[in-house]
Amino acid sequence: MTRLSVRNLSVDLGGQTIVRDVSLDFAPDGVIGLIGPNGAGKSTFLKAILGLVPSRGGISYDGKPLPEIDRRALARLTSYLPQDREIAWPLSVENVVALGRTPYLSTLSGLGSEDHQEIESAIALTDIAHLRNRIVSTLSGGERARVLMARVLAQATPILIADEPVAALDPGHQIALLETLDALSSAGRTIIVSLHEISLAARWCRRLVLLDKGSIAADGKPEDVLTHEHFAKVYGVRIHRTVTEDGLLVQPVARLPLQR
Numbered sequence: 210m211t212r213l214s215v216r217n218l219s220v221d222l223g224g225q226t227i228v229r230d231v232s233l234d235f236a237p238d239g240v241i242g243l244i245g246p247n248g249a250g251k252s253t254f255l256k257a258i259l260g261l262v263p264s265r266g267g268i269s270y271d272g273k274p275l276p277e278i279d280r281r282a283l284a285r286l287t288s289y290l291p292q293d294r295e296i297a298w299p300l301s302v303e304n305v306v307a308l309g310r311t312p313y314l315s316t317l318s319g320l321g322s323e324d325h326q327e328i329e330s331a332i333a334l335t336d337i338a339h340l341r342n343r344i345v346s347t348l349s350g351g352e353r354a355r356v357l358m359a360r361v362l363a364q365a366t367p368i369l370i371a372d373e374p375v376a377a378l379d380p381g382h383q384i385a386l387l388e389t390l391d392a393l394s395s396a397g398r399t400i401i402v403s404l405h406e407i408s409l410a411a412r413w414c415r416r417l418v419l420l421d422k423g424s425i426a427a428d429g430k431p432e433d434v435l436t437h438e439h440f441a442k443v444y445g446v447r448i449h450r451t452v453t454e455d456g457l458l459v460q461p462v463a464r465l466p467l468q469r
């Protein structure tokens with residue numbers, strides 16, 4: 210069980226502080242959702258904990274500071290779905306998914322049986338078997354998003370970080386992916402996702418971190434984070450909130466004057 214600890218993390222970009230003094234601990238305890246308005250700093254925070262943007266403060270994996278972890282070891286520890294869904298090379302779907310196994314390959318060895326197993330499992334979980342020989346640049350937006358997610362799943366790391374993984378997916382594939390992530394979490398993996406789909410965050414995340422202007426506005430169970438007050442203050446919207454036999458349902462319904 211790998212724990213990620215973030216202490217007093219700040220990120221400055223373009224002369225502005227984008228993430229401000231954030232301290233959080235992450236463990237495999239259900240899907241952890243990072244929510245917040247456009248520009249709140251969600252993507253920047255996720256990049257910072259992977260060392261992809263310079264930051265101040267401390268980031269450690271199982272007590273080991275991030276700067277002491279080499280790139281290959283980090284790629285066996287963390288997988289990452291960036292928000293950008295572009296794929297520059299004319300690769301087949303199967304080859305893109307296989308890239309997820311790169312951290313485990315030596316220069317001399319090809320894919321082994323475990324690699325093939327992880328690739329096939331990821332292909333099945335993301336429902337892309339029928340696309341396996343297609344060139345990724347010819348796929349629809351949602352299909353491409355599922356292929357990139359399959360690459361991340363094939364990497365099979367203890368920590369999985371995904372920036373808006375359900376954004377381009379239809380409702381069936383959204384739920385299927387969140388079921389997969391929930392199952393991975395139950396199996397001991399730490400799952401951190403950013404998302405704007407509040408109804409899915411309410412239903413599928415066990416913990417939500419609400420970021421506002423780079424700072425933590427709330428951190429806790431969905432029922433404690435997805436409150437009328439937080440939505441009014443942070444998003445400037447009124448919500449409809451009800452508890453059903455399927456759990457908490459939250460739906461933004463109208464704009465409010467921002468309380469800032």
Ligand SMILES: Nc1ncnc2c1ncn2[C@@H]1O[C@H](COP(=O)(O)OP(=O)(O)OP(=O)(O)O)[C@@H](O)[C@H]1O
Pocket residue numbers: 222223227245246247248249250251252253254
């Ligand atoms: N390289 C950069 N230089 C200057 N400003 C940047 C840079 N990268 C990001 N920003 C700014 O930092 C802020 C946070 O961006 P970020 O992408 O982290 O937000 P986000 O919460 O992921 O937003 P969204 O929901 O729109 O994806 C934004 O105002 C953005 O314009």
